[in-house]
Amino acid sequence: MEERQYDLIFICRPDTPEADIDKVIATLEHTVTEKGARIEKTDKWGRKRMAYRVSRLREGFYVYMDVRSSNGEVVKELERRLKVADAVIKYMTIRVDEELKRQEKLKKHRERRAARRPRKTVPAAAPAPGSEQTAAAI
Amino acid sequence: MADEHVPQQQQQPGGAPSSPAPSGGHSGGYSGHSSGPGGPRPQGARPGPGGPPKRGKRNFVRKKKVCRFCVDKVDYIDYKKAEVLTSFIQERGKILPRRMTGTCARHQRWLTVAIKRAQNIALLPFAAEL
Numbered sequence: 001m002e003e004r005q006y007d008l009i010f011i012c013r014p015d016t017p018e019a020d021i022d023k024v025i026a027t028l029e030h031t032v033t034e035k036g037a038r039i040e041k042t043d044k045w046g047r048k049r050m051a052y053r054v055s056r057l058r059e060g061f062y063v064y065m066d067v068r069s070s071n072g073e074v075v076k077e078l079e080r081r082l083k084v085a086d087a088v089i090k091y092m093t094i095r096v097d098e099e100l101k102r103q104e105k106l107k108k109h110r111e112r113r114a115a116r117r118p119r120k121t122v123p124a125a126a127p128a129p130g131s132e133q134t135a136a137a138i
Numbered sequence: 139m140a141d142e143h144v145p146q147q148q149q150q151p152g153g154a155p156s157s158p159a160p161s162g163g164h165s166g167g168y169s170g171h172s173s174g175p176g177g178p179r180p181q182g183a184r185p186g187p188g189g190p191p192k193r194g195k196r197n198f199v200r201k202k203k204v205c206r207f208c209v210d211k212v213d214y215i216d217y218k219k220a221e222v223l224t225s226f227i228q229e230r231g232k233i234l235p236r237r238m239t240g241t242c243a244r245h246q247r248w249l250t251v252a253i254k255r256a257q258n259i260a261l262l263p264f265a266a267e268l
Contacts, residue, residue, distance in 0.1 A: 009218075051257070051261060053267075060260070092255075092258055102213070
């Protein structure tokens, strides 16, 4: 099966020491590698104000992870671990590879069109400003 | 982005401003609302650059709204960039309709998904607290 890409975001209590957060990250990394997947990127966004209160807290420590896996079981295990971790108050996993693939496709499509355009628009460019002007005059 | 003064007779009783309504994106709520859901506008039906609003007729200065994502050539609306998304929600957290923001159908579809994702991870509010 082809590889899938997931965005994993979790929020820790703001008063957790940095070491505990690192511990959570380490356990997640361990699980991921154990299951034959990998973490492409880990990004600590730091303390942020949440848009609404979660567990009566207004702030949270956001951690973002980019997980690549060809096995859905990994996500299941990760979410279980996050649920168990005391410091974590909220988490979310989203599969993003299909949307990114779509983005790639659109980008390629646009580039191809842009490459083709120059000779096409040169004759068409002449009447275009004229029509614009008339439109503005109206 | 030519400012066009589109005179339009409105059937709506009362409430419509007699002076040119502000047409600043989504914040100028009323002018956007009055355009109605889609539909061909009677553009160019009456030539002439607006001028002062005549009595008895409700004239609007309407700016043609363009999808901001199309202008920037966005292929993927990232739910993680909450600052971008905040300009497409109301103060209380509702998603603004297309007719207010001028977003095209395709981008509005992506935008909705992105906003909902951001809400789930507390980047955006479901409903703003008082």
